[in-house]
Amino acid sequence: MRGLKDRVVVVTGAAGGIGRAICRRFIDEGVRVVALDVNADALKDFAAGLAASDHQLLCVTADITNYGEVKEAIERGVAKFSKLDILVNNAGWDVAAPFLQTEPDLWDKIIAINLKGPLNLHKAALPHLIAAGGGKVVNVASDAGRVGSSGESVYSACKGGLIAFSKTIARECARDNVCVNVVCPGPTDTALLRSFVGEGEYGQKIYEGLKRAIPLKRLGQPDDLPGLIAFLSSDDANFITGQVVSVSGGLTMNS
Template identity: 55%
Template sequence: MALRGLSGKVVVVTGGGGGIGSATCLRFAAEGARVIVADIGAEAAEKIAAQIRAEGGEAQALQVDLTDYEASCAAVARAEAEVGPIDILVNNVGWDLFVPFLKSEPDFWSKIIDINLRGVLNITKPVLASMVARKAGGRVVSIGSDAGRGGSSGESVYAACKAGVIAFMKTLAREHSRQGITFNTVCPGVTETAMLESFMEAAGDKEKLRTAFTRAVPMGRMGRPDDLPGAILFLSSDDAAFITGQVISVSGGLTMHG
């Protein structure tokens, strides 16, 4: 059975050009949503949008640097003018490297914060303002991380940002629930993406780390990008209309929060 309320909806997925983002774009398209693949890489975004169109879906690429507030606002205005009002926003974009805190420097902190926290703020504000003005409800799902729930060695600033995203979603849920807009967070565990590969390269002894990650997961494997869209789409659907301010981990049992 298809999830209710996704067909025909306009959805923006940030970081949609790869990993969890591209898997999510493809699943939204399969449910009949009109997908805007937002990414800093124009070529990566267009590749996924073209794949969706080739499979009979509706999609277009949107190149945007989410660390730039004015560019984010302009991109939202352009998307709504060309495609239509945004019904669903998935804040997926993220980046990290393995750097113990005492070996990190403020320039690195700024980059991590700009991408993982400020980028969420920059795109959410114009999308949310449009949702509120239309009085038609909406869905915002942010991709957090279990690092933001339980900490993660070598990811201090990233974990702080993801904890911030979780708190940001909970606060917006309190501020806007009466307007029919829901805000929830999906937290991946260790997931096989390009970002994880870069993280393990920076940490050194990549294969040893891969083995350790795999052994740590009760289900016996690391996550894959295709493991995440189910939870993301559910929280974006009418089936989750009475769910807001919540956090769900998709981690194979690596973390189990009550």
């Protein structure tokens, strides 16, 4: 991709399946990565498996629902690499259940991680992108935020909110040469999906049913996302902002 080498990116949820794939792609493109995750052990395992040099990777344990921790993490990244060019909000979390079987404490946690977390990252990171003369933001939402998803009511609301928020920030920051776009994964074979469908025969039936419903006849894989994210972060996407792209194998299609 044009213009990625030696840029600096912050990636949240870096130790998860999709996060690891994103970070690997950026490192392959010569990007310096600030990898954020709330799970210190998973982050350590991720860093060991990545085998990236110290001058290309900084791992920071941070809770994205805590603005103070987010701001400190961003400042550490800028202090190490002297700048920030790209923000990728990838972290997400959910528990599958019909809305009427959920309680406000669960809503609060889902909202804090999936909506407030990205807001915290934008608040802390955007001033650095603007100061650098521009940059890229890629927010990983979900097709659940575009079309809804049974059992994911509050999560869908958060991802829909993130889509609307992204379009607004794209408008507000266009004058500062900051491009903001959204990637919406469809059903993707991650730990989150496995927890959603459950284990055993019933879970396998749901899993197979999802595959049959997707025109490409397979679930998404973590490696299906980084190419688009890298493109939207590159100079090849300098005239693209405020857009929402689904990566769903054709399960959802825009007219």
